[in-house]
Amino acid sequence: MSGAPSKLLSIRGLVVTHADHAGPRTILSGIDLDVHEGETVGIVGESGSGKSMTAKAVMGLLPPRVTASGSIRFRDRELVGAGEAAMAGLRGPSVSLLMQDPFTMLDPLMVCGEQIVEGLKLATPHASRGELRAEAVRRLAEVGIRDPDIAARYPFQLSGGMRQRVALAAALAANPDLLIADEPSTALDVTTQAEILNLLRSLQQSRGMALLLITHDLRVAFSTCDRVHVFYAGRVLEASPAAALKAEPLHPYGLGLMLSEPVLDHRVQTLSAIPGSVPTPDSVANRCAFAPRCEWRSDICDAARPALREAEAGHATACVRIADIRDAMHDRRESRRSVAATAIAEATTERQLLLRVDGANKQFEGRRGGAPVIALNDVSIAIAQGESVGLVGESGSGKTTLGRCIVGLETLTSGRIDIAGLDASDYGRADQATRRQLRRTAQIVFQDPYSSLNPRHTIGGALGEALAVNGFDRSRIAGRVAELLDLVGLPKAYTSRYPRALSGGERQRVAIARALAVGPRLLVCDEPVSALDVSVQAQILTLLRELRTELGLSYLFITHDLAVVRQIVDRVYVLYRANLVESGPVDQVLDAPSHDYTRRLIGSIPGSTRDHHGEMQ
Amino acid sequence: MTAISAPAPRRRLLDWRAIPLGVALPLLYVLLVLVLTVFGNFMMPYSPAAQDLYRISAPPSAEHWFGTDDLGRDVLSRLIAGARTAIVGPLVVALTGFIGSSLIGIYAGYSGGTADNAIMRVVDFVIAMPSLLIAIVLVSVLGGGYWLAIAVLSLLNLPGDIRIVRGAALKERNLAYIEAARAIGVPKWRIMYYHILPNIMALQASNFAINVAGSLVALAGLAFLGLGSELGTPEWGSMLADGQALLFSNPAAALAPAGAIILLALSVNLVGDWAYDRYTGR
Numbered sequence: 001m002s003g004a005p006s007k008l009l010s011i012r013g014l015v016v017t018h019a020d021h022a023g024p025r026t027i028l029s030g031i032d033l034d035v036h037e038g039e040t041v042g043i044v045g046e047s048g049s050g051k052s053m054t055a056k057a058v059m060g061l062l063p064p065r066v067t068a069s070g071s072i073r074f075r076d077r078e079l080v081g082a083g084e085a086a087m088a089g090l091r092g093p094s095v096s097l098l099m100q101d102p103f104t105m106l107d108p109l110m111v112c113g114e115q116i117v118e119g120l121k122l123a124t125p126h127a128s129r130g131e132l133r134a135e136a137v138r139r140l141a142e143v144g145i146r147d148p149d150i151a152a153r154y155p156f157q158l159s160g161g162m163r164q165r166v167a168l169a170a171a172l173a174a175n176p177d178l179l180i181a182d183e184p185s186t187a188l189d190v191t192t193q194a195e196i197l198n199l200l201r202s203l204q205q206s207r208g209m210a211l212l213l214i215t216h217d218l219r220v221a222f223s224t225c226d227r228v229h230v231f232y233a234g235r236v237l238e239a240s241p242a243a244a245l246k247a248e249p250l251h252p253y254g255l256g257l258m259l260s261e262p263v264l265d266h267r268v269q270t271l272s273a274i275p276g277s278v279p280t281p282d283s284v285a286n287r288c289a290f291a292p293r294c295e296w297r298s299d300i301c302d303a304a305r306p307a308l309r310e311a312e313a314g315h316a317t318a319c320v321r322i323a324d325i326r327d328a329m330h331d332r333r334e335s336r337r338s339v340a341a342t343a344i345a346e347a348t349t350e351r352q353l354l355l356r357v358d359g360a361n362k363q364f365e366g367r368r369g370g371a372p373v374i375a376l377n378d379v380s381i382a383i384a385q386g387e388s389v390g391l392v393g394e395s396g397s398g399k400t401t402l403g404r405c406i407v408g409l410e411t412l413t414s415g416r417i418d419i420a421g422l423d424a425s426d427y428g429r430a431d432q433a434t435r436r437q438l439r440r441t442a443q444i445v446f447q448d449p450y451s452s453l454n455p456r457h458t459i460g461g462a463l464g465e466a467l468a469v470n471g472f473d474r475s476r477i478a479g480r481v482a483e484l485l486d487l488v489g490l491p492k493a494y495t496s497r498y499p500r501a502l503s504g505g506e507r508q509r510v511a512i513a514r515a516l517a518v519g520p521r522l523l524v525c526d527e528p529v530s531a532l533d534v535s536v537q538a539q540i541l542t543l544l545r546e547l548r549t550e551l552g553l554s555y556l557f558i559t560h561d562l563a564v565v566r567q568i569v570d571r572v573y574v575l576y577r578a579n580l581v582e583s584g585p586v587d588q589v590l591d592a593p594s595h596d597y598t599r600r601l602i603g604s605i606p607g608s609t610r611d612h613h614g615e616m617q
Numbered sequence: 618m619t620a621i622s623a624p625a626p627r628r629r630l631l632d633w634r635a636i637p638l639g640v641a642l643p644l645l646y647v648l649l650v651l652v653l654t655v656f657g658n659f660m661m662p663y664s665p666a667a668q669d670l671y672r673i674s675a676p677p678s679a680e681h682w683f684g685t686d687d688l689g690r691d692v693l694s695r696l697i698a699g700a701r702t703a704i705v706g707p708l709v710v711a712l713t714g715f716i717g718s719s720l721i722g723i724y725a726g727y728s729g730g731t732a733d734n735a736i737m738r739v740v741d742f743v744i745a746m747p748s749l750l751i752a753i754v755l756v757s758v759l760g761g762g763y764w765l766a767i768a769v770l771s772l773l774n775l776p777g778d779i780r781i782v783r784g785a786a787l788k789e790r791n792l793a794y795i796e797a798a799r800a801i802g803v804p805k806w807r808i809m810y811y812h813i814l815p816n817i818m819a820l821q822a823s824n825f826a827i828n829v830a831g832s833l834v835a836l837a838g839l840a841f842l843g844l845g846s847e848l849g850t851p852e853w854g855s856m857l858a859d860g861q862a863l864l865f866s867n868p869a870a871a872l873a874p875a876g877a878i879i880l881l882a883l884s885v886n887l888v889g890d891w892a893y894d895r896y897t898g899r
Contacts, residue, residue, distance in 0.1 A: 021635075407800050439802045452793035456815035466801045514801060 008178055008210050009035040009058065009095075013070035014080075016053050016234075020065055026281040027053050027066070028234045032308065035178060040204055040211040042221035042242065044257070045231030046533035047504075048278045051214045054231075055180045058212075059097050060087035074178075092122040092174035100183040102163035106155040112166045113137070113151030119173025136169075143169045144199060160395075161192035165199070172203065178210045185220065189394035190560055194604035197224055216534060218258055219605070222246045230254050233289040234281035236308055240315040248330070250317040253290040255329050259336060260538040262563035264590075264605060266339045271545070271567060272332075273538035277503040288318065296325045353418075354522055354554050355383040355406065355442070360415035362401055375401040376412070377578040383522065388548060388555040390565040390586065392601070393575035399558045402575075403524045406556065407444040408435070419522065436470065443515035447527035449507035453499040459485075459510050460495030466517035484513040487550075488543060505536035509543065516547070526558045541568055562602060566590055574598050640891040643884030650881055653700035663691040665698035665851045674866040684867035686859060692870050696877060698851040703881065706767045706836045711828035713771040714778040715821055722782025723809045723817075727790050737783070740776040748773040749835060756844045763846040766839045770832050778824060785817040819896035826889020830882040837878050853878050 016028040028050040035041045045051040057068045060079060072079040074094060079087065091097075096119075099105045106115055116136040120127070127135070137148045143165040155163050164184065171179060181200060185193035201224055204211045215221055221228045221242065228245050230238040230253065238251040249255040259272040276293040284292065291301040298321065306320045319325075362376040375398040383389045393399040404410040406417060408427030417424040420441045427435055446452040453462060463481045468474065482492045488509040499507055508528060515523060525544065529537040545568060547553055557569050565572055565586060572589045574582040574597065582595040593599045636644065653660065662682075663669075668689040669681070677684045683692035725736040752769045759765055789795060790813070798808050839845050840854025853874040860871030 409796055409800060436802065439800075444797075444800045446793045446797060448793055452797045454794040454798070454812050454816070456818075457812075465798075465803060469801065469803050469807070511797070514797065518801070 006037055007034055007073075008037050008039075008075065009033075009212070010073045011054070011058070011071070012073075014054070014057060014068060014072060015070050016050070016057055016062070016066060016068045018063075018066045026234055026285070028057070028068075029281045029285065030070070031231075031234075031236055033229055033236065033239075035210050035212055037177070038204075038208045038210055039227070040201075040213060040225045042225035042228040043212065043214045043231055044216065044218055044221045044228055045214075046216055046257075046278055046535060048233065048280070049231040050234040050281070051231045052182055055097060055182050055212070055214055058180060059091060059095060060084070061097075092119055092176065094176060095178045095180065096171045096174065096176035098168055098171040098179060098181040098184050101187050102160065102167040103155060105167045106163060106170070108155055111152050111154055112140070112158070115155075115166060115170045116140070116151075116173045119170055122174040136173075139169045139173060140166070142172075142203070144195075145169075159192075160188050161195060164188060164192075164196055168196075168199065168203075172207070175207075176209060178212060179204070180212045180214070182214045183216065184213070186216070190562075191394065191600055191604045193220075200224065218261060218534075230257070233279055233284055235289055235318070237290060237318045238316065239308060240317075244312070244315045248333075250311050250315055250322050250326070250329075251290070251319045252294045252296055252325070252329065254317075255332065256293075257534055259332070260535045262538070262541065262561070262567045263336070264563040264566060267566055268336055268339070271538045271542045272336070273542055274535035275539070277505055277536060278533065288320070296321060296328065352385045353382055354385045354387075354420055355381075355556070356416075356418040357381045357402070357406070358416045358418075360402065360405065360417065361413045362398070362405060362410065363413045374578045376405075376415075378415075379575070379578075379580045381573050381580070381583075383554050383556060385521070386548075386552050386554055387571065388557060388569045390569035390572035391556060391558045391575060392560065392562065392565055392572055394560055394601075396577070397575040398578040399575050400526055403444065403526050403556060403558045406522075407442050407524055408438065409444075439520075440470065440518045441520055442522040442524065443518065443520040444524040444526060445508070445511050445515050445528045448531045449504055449511050450499075450531070452511050453507055455499055457498075458495065459490075459497050459499070459502070462510065463495075463514055463517055466514045470518045472518075480517070484517055487516065487547070488513045503536070504532050505539055508532060508540050512540075512543065512547070516551070521552075522554045522556065524556045524558065527560070528557075529564060530559065530561065537564075544568060562590060562605065574601070636891075640887060643887040646880060646884045647888060650700050650704055653697050654704050657697045657700055661691075661694040661697040663694045665690065665695045666849070667691070667694075674863050674870070676867045677869050683869040683873045686856070686867070686870045687863055692856075692860075692867070692873055695851040695856060696853070696873055699853045699856060699874070699877075702763065702846060702850065702852045703833065703837070703877070706763065706770075707829040707831075707833040709767050710771045710774055710832035710836075711825045714774050714828045715825050717775045718778035718782040718824075719810070719814055719821065722779040723786045723813050725779065726783035726786025727805070727809050727813060729787075729790075733783070736779070740779050743773065743776040744780065746773075749838070752835070752839065753842065753844065756839060761844045763850075763852075766836060766845055770835055774828060774832060778828070781820065781824060782817065785820050786813050789813045789816055819893050822896060823889045823893035826885050826892070830885045830889075833878065833882050833885070 011031055011033040014028055014031040015026070018025045018027055031054060033041070043051045043054060056062050058072055058079065060082065062068060068080050070080060074090065113133060113136040116139050117132045120132050120135055137151050140150055145162065145165055150158070150162070155166065158166065184200060185196045188196060197220060200211065213221065213224055225242045228240060228242045229236050230251065232253050238245065238249065238254045240250070245254065249258055256274040260274060262271065274293050279289065279292060286305050287303065288301040288306050291297045294301065300320055306318045308316045308318045310316045311322050358380050360376050360379045363372040363374050366372050379398070379402060381389070391399045391402065401410060405412050406424065408424065411426050411428060415425070419438055422434055422438055423430070424438050427438065430438065460481050463484055464477045467477050467480055472480065481495060485492055485494055490506060490509055502510065529540050532540060541564065544555070548555065555569065557565065559565060569586050571584065572586045573580055574589065574595065576597045582589060582593065582598050589598060590602060593602060669685055669691070670689050672681065672685050673689040674687050675681060675685045681691050681693065683696065685691055721736060725733040752766070752773060755769050756766050795808060795812060798812055803812070836845065837854030837857070840852045841858045843855070843858070845854055846852050856874040857871055860874065863870045
């Protein structure tokens with residue numbers, strides 16, 4: 001931050017409500033937030049915290065039936081209640097928005113250069129076509145695209161990272177004073193994420209513009225922002241300079257969020273999760289929003305809604321008990337340093353092999369007669385009975401394809417898969433009994449719990465079906481369903497519920513229960529936590545850890561998240577563009593990677609988790 | 618807004634107070650027509666065939682609310698008697714469309730490959746033909762008749778439904794819950810009719826309404842051209858055709874059946890739209 005920066009954006013008491021036939025519903029209930037000239041401010045929150053709605057309110061882009069009250073001042077202008085014409089004049093030259101998904105943000109029928117020219121016209125209305133085109137090429141170079149030919153390409157011809165660069169150039173075309181970036185790196189691969197964040201940082205500095213960065217990832221906020229606001233259930237629970245928050249969070253939620261993030265550099269004894277899930281703003285209207293999930297809750301927390309006040313210079317918290325619990329919170333952070341040993345299964349051959357994949361190749365037909373896409377190129381892996389193995393790589397590396405082949409959702413082009421001594425190379429050719437036996441041995445948990453459960457079937461129906469189609473005695477199904485729910489930590493009453501009444505974490509528990517219904521020995525987990533909120537991720541990881549000890553399961557854990565890998569697997573395979581590039585015990589691969597790609601993967605994680613806890617300071 | 622875990626047991630199927638007036642009135646009208654198809658015989662003031670020879674082509678009066686036609690028959694009674702023909706045919710056409718498209722459309726969409734290709738080429742072929750024209754030619758060549766008209770319309774209507782349902786099934790097929798069902802070993806037929814069908818019911822419901830309304834008008838059109846029921850059977854389309862000539866003596870003889878047809882088609886569509894929105898939770 002520079003000497004005496006003036007206020008650029010000032011939000012006071014912002015309330016956003018959504019009114020439909022079910023009555024009004026609060027989305028934001030009283031937000032205060034300032035952004036000064038040239039400053040980077042972070043909004044950190046989980047889904048349902050209202051962080052994206054804040055961005056939309058500032059941009060004047062609220063969806064239908066959603067209304068804002070309170071005050072949003074940009075320089076000297078009040079934006080709440082400003083007409084569409086006034087807002088339209090502001091968007092572009094004053095405030096601009098960069099969204100999460102670069103593919104939906106760019107017009108698919110417009111070449112990249114034109115997307116930028118649209119914004120340039122606002123800034124320089126009298127420039128000629130030729131000047132605008134030349135400027136667009138310069139702007140592409142500013143975001144690191146040096147090849148002028150890219151200006152003539154369509155968005156679908158570019159990679160995700162390139163698209164996000166073009167989207168960024170388009171958002172900056174009218175030279176905004178404030179750029180709001182809503183999860184700008186979330187949809188991208190880890191290595192690309194780091195590039196985009198670095199780019200945002202350097203552009204913010206070279207242009208001297210203010211940046212409001214919205215993210216669910218504390219690590220991203222810490223590595224990029226001057227100040228951070230922690231959002232929860234439509235309000236701000238903590239606001240602080242990034243360094244101070246990183247050193248010591250002063251709200252139990254901030255602490256919980258920090259501790260929920262899987263540690264990258266060592267395995268912890270117990271993963272700490274925040275119990276429960278995020279409440280709706282209305283259900284916690286007149287008390288501390290976090291109280292229902294807080295272990296330090298007392299009556300005072302439920303008495304009234306705590307105001308955000310400074311506990312230390314510049315560091316404000318909405319926790320009324322902070323003076324009492326500060327020491328306890330400190331101890332909690334310390335306890336996280338204990339290192340758990342990773343059980344390393346050196347010689348897998350000595351133990352009984354459960355899964356063996358030999359020289360797996362998989363090709364997909366190219367689009368419209370193009371060259372075939374190689375998803376797997378001579379990949380061999382093995383998993384011993386009771387072992388947890390990670391399969392790491394970015395999107396397009398083939399990791400998901402391998403997992404799908406193992407459970408018979410795809411068939412290998414060539415190569416061999418053996419599961420518990422049975423040939424699982426081609427489920428289609430296997431006879432009925434073998435197929436059933438294979439399904440009883442290997443099951444899969446999918447990434448997105450929102451789409452992996454049939455919305456028209458009850459939880460009990462979904463679990464019962466998994467049992468019934470595998471020849472389970474019908475009279476005992478109800479009992480077994482209750483057992484399964486208990487196993488994954490859900491109450492029996494959930495049997496008659498529909499998926500829409502469940503939170504993301506609860507749905508993923510149901511998906512795990514369904515996979516476990518037939519009593520498999522190998523569970524293929526395809527990014528099982530990446531669609532979940534940070535505070536819930538740890539719950540699911542803990543559940544998977546417990547299930548492994550309880551049931552003696554083997555895991556093939558498919559993920560892009562190295563911190564998750566560190567916490568849950570013994571050995572790891574690294575896939576890069578369909579090829580297996582590295583494998584070994586998890587500590588060895590993560591601490592002393594031998595392949596260049598693995599090194600890059602580790603290097604691109606924002607900040608090391610170790611310095612989260614102030615050890616480096 | 619993902620983490621809403623309020624206790625939400627089964628919603629009540631229908632709360633009468635939640636129905637907006639713009640839906641309630643059409644719904645009442647559709648129900649009235651349905652009641653008339655069953656109990657119409659007890660509710661009509663005269664026999665639909667009875668002639669009042671003193672009052673031929675008479676305008677509406679206290680005795681004959683909608684007046685009489687050129688043979689002195691009571692228009693209201695004939696209107697009520699015609700309700701059955703008016704609604705049964707469209708229901709049969711829509712039901713054929715619903716069952717046929719559910720069976721064939723989901724199968725084609727979910728299976729893909731050769732089966733899908735073969736089915737869809739036949740569908741394309743039928744859709745490419747001008748269906749009402751074909752119906753007119755076929756029905757007149759085969760000698761007319763109510764059930765023949767219904768059968769021909771049902772068959773010509775089906776391919777369009779198959780195409781719509783196939784598209785919906787194709788979309789559902791790629792969702793993770795279908796993959797999950799496959800991974801757990803759910804048989805193909807069960808995935809198609811137990812997993813996919815409930816998820817495209819909203820589409821089917823609105824499609825059903827569109828089919829009822831469309832074939833109501835088409836059947837009335839065939840009857841208007843004299844290709845419906847045999848002569849003398851009370852039918853809204855043929856009543857409209859016969860009533861045309863009486864426009865200056867008893868306008869109600871033409872306007873009443875025309876109004877009944879239009880209102881029913883409109884009502885069914887409105888109710889169908891509303892049902893779709895409710896089912897999809899909009």
